[in-house]
Amino acid sequence: MCASASAETAHSSDVTVDPAAIQETKQLGDRSFSPYANRKFPTRPLWGDQHLHTSWSFDAGFVCTIGVEEALRFARGETVETTYGVPAQLSRPLDWVVMTDHSDSLGFTSEIRAGNEELMKDKLLKKWNETMASGDLDAITAVAMDAIQRQGKGTLPEAAKDPEFLQSVWEKYTKIIEGYNDPGRFTAFIGYEWTPNPGPGNNMHRNVVYRDGKEIADKMSPYTTFESQDPEDLWKWMATYEEKTGGRVHAIPHNGNLSNGLMFNAVETYSGGELTKEYAETRMRFERIYETTQIKGDGESHPSLSPNDEFADFELWDKGNLNLTPKKPGMIQYEYSREAYKNGLMLEKKLGANPFKFGLAAGTDAHTALAAVEEDNFFGKHSGVEPSPSRWEHITLAFDGREILGWEMASAGYTAVWATENTREAIWDAMHRKEVYASTGPRMSVRFFGGWEFTEEDAMAREPGWVGYDKGVPMGADMEKGPDGKSPSFLVAAMRDPIGGNLDRMQVIKGWLDKEGKTHERIYDVAVSGDRKIGEDGRCKEKVGDTVDVKNATWTNSIGAPELSAVWTDPDFDPTEPAFYYVRVIQIPTPRWTAYECKRFGITMPDEVPMKIQERAYTSPIWYNP
Incomplete structure (x- = not known):
């Protein structure tokens, strides 16, 4: 006991405290040492x-x-x-x-x-x-x-x-x-x-x-x-x-x-x-x-x-x-x-x-x-x-x-x-601020930001919220007018439900009003799983595949991707035309509830009854108004 007390006394006497060093450790630039402390933005859905x-x-x-x-x-x-x-x-x-x-x-x-x-x-x-x-x-x-x-x-x-x-x-x-x-x-x-x-x-x-x-x-x-x-x-x-x-x-x-x-x-x-x-x-x-x-x-x-x-x-x-x-x-x-x-x-x-x-x-x-x-x-x-x-x-x-x-x-x-x-x-x-999205059931995580300064490197961010809120606005918001001659860019990221099916693709769906007052829509595949390619028209024609075993109501995640991310820039942007953009995330095929019912009750349903489903999520839009 006495030896321990002596050691503690000796140890404490060797310590010198530098207040400036402590303050420097507490604060590194605009953010604290812990990147998660005092975050002002939502971190999970x-x-x-x-x-x-x-x-x-x-x-x-x-x-x-x-x-x-x-x-x-x-x-x-x-x-x-x-x-x-x-x-x-x-x-x-x-x-x-x-x-x-x-x-x-x-x-x-x-x-x-x-x-x-x-x-x-x-x-x-x-x-x-x-x-x-x-x-x-x-x-x-x-x-x-x-x-x-x-x-x-x-x-x-x-x-x-x-x-x-x-x-x-x-x-x-x-x-x-x-x-x-x-x-x-x-x-x-x-x-x-x-x-x-x-x-x-x-x-x-x-x-x-x-x-x-x-x-x-x-x-x-x-x-x-x-x-x-x-x-x-x-x-x-x-x-x-x-x-x-x-x-x-x-x-x-x-x-x-x-x-x-x-x-x-x-x-x-x-x-x-x-x-x-x-x-x-x-x-x-x-x-x-x-x-x-x-x-x-x-x-x-x-x-x-x-x-x-x-x-x-x-x-x-x-x-x-x-x-x-x-x-x-x-x-x-x-x-x-x-x-x-x-x-x-x-x-x-x-x-x-x-x-x-x-x-x-x-x-x-x-x-x-x-x-x-x-x-x-x-x-x-x-x-x-x-x-x-x-x-x-x-x-x-x-x-x-x-x-x-x-x-x-x-x-x-x-x-x-x-x-x-x-x-x-x-x-x-x-x-109220519309920072929400809809899912047909799976709890997939989806981020969507719009701005004028996103780069391809931003798609690699492990926490898209940092760069998303820094450079743009989230789903549900309005984009302010950008620099002359520049098209808006969008950061899109999705991760599958931890116990659900992998992801087939992410799409940006755009609608706009032309100078004659007519409305239009167009779909762009912005990220797809596997080695499939997106064509010059912005679409991937190749399907993701299908691993569903209807008889046993099972599937495997051997196709698709657990997560997808991309920065997409509107190639058809006209700064004089109001537009909206939202994201649709599509899962790989998985068994529908009817397939589980057939398996559990040992029954057969007519061919018109669907046995498979490609679940999806829809984000709130981001609007652009000139």
Whole structure:
């Protein structure tokens, strides 16, 4: 003990401290010795679902018995039991989730199921209660569809519209969500779905997402379609909420492929009014991002709109609206995000503001309470189509002889957010600035920056964020005018999902408005895997290959690349023409959920049922406006 003390004394007496040397060690130029200390930019994407329903939703509650609490537990990685008692768990926890049960009659179905005495005085509600108790799935599904139709037509019983009931349920709802919000680890957003079905059956739905907690969110009841089905009235409610409470909200429109031409109408407003600058600015104030892919099909583009895009024919639901009312000529051009971007450029020139300047998100729209989209872990649209040997042929939608079958469900999607921390405020703010991207399921990491000074060497950066934020702007932003005679350059980098398929290619998709006021689009392959080549036309015609073993529902990562990066300069840039650019990342082929179903249940499906899928991610655009 004494020897040790003597040694310590002797050692400390030999040390000399140079304050200048310590200060020099602490700070090297503009950055500290540790390159990771005090970074101001987001360093990893945070994955979540902005569109999830439970038994508290009016339509889901006829079959689903899983509530809000179980949904939140599942999203943060816990095992729960489905409506039919099947254990379910995610491969990895999500970082965040928005609870978006329908505001119309929120919690009402649960009260019907429980046999609420007051509600049972209504003959229709009594009949629904008896059907729900029967266990007859076909009869229950029929009742649910009847209820949805009545909701769309505004003919539900008056008890379903009681504002006092809604407020009391809302306060219970927000209390549960608040209890699961864990800043820094898991973010639970308060939200709801506003569900207009004008027509009926034209999908004009929006998810309303709160930046706020329960204390502020409870000050006003959610907006319902009993009050209005006009999006402009929703925006007025949102403005009133912000003025009255000091809180913040934004709305996320759903996949427009089922809107029969209403979602991105570039001619008139929902009410038939003239499009104005005020309309465009208000829409972009409150609808910053758009759900471009989910279970009810993909909404990026359509072969009829993009005939030169071999990847546009992906998980299409284009037979009609939610009632399968057939589309009329001209409707499709107002339903897909890429065409909306092009029309937005045209409208900005005409109005002085762009109503379609949104970022891209994705969601499940699951009515099972399970935010599960992986192809081997897909629990379907609603609890009536949980995994079974026959769900592939289950009729998902059917009206007047038209139908969509179970195998047409798309297992999608998740939203990735480049946020500085896992909190409501940081994630909501990232959504608001549109620094987000959509995935059809895989959690691939995608960076996209635009500027005027990127070089080929920048593509080799191991942390693209450093050079990306230093030299340019991220996805969702606007590029300022560049030096005369110079074309914009873009830094693009992607890394595969750690447990997913390798990458086939990265593409920049450009749209622009020419001097005559006509819109155009063009696709450029900017990086491809293997030894394939990109031609002078900017395209790689050679396919990546295919390792899928359909019989065993497996594949290998012996093709493709685990990561791709590139700096791409627009070879066709005209500084006088407004344009947008976004990135699409394509995976190699992997088994679709239908292949896993065949393997697990030992069944065979018809040749028309796809067994393979090339999953993808879509970034929010970067805009250039001269």
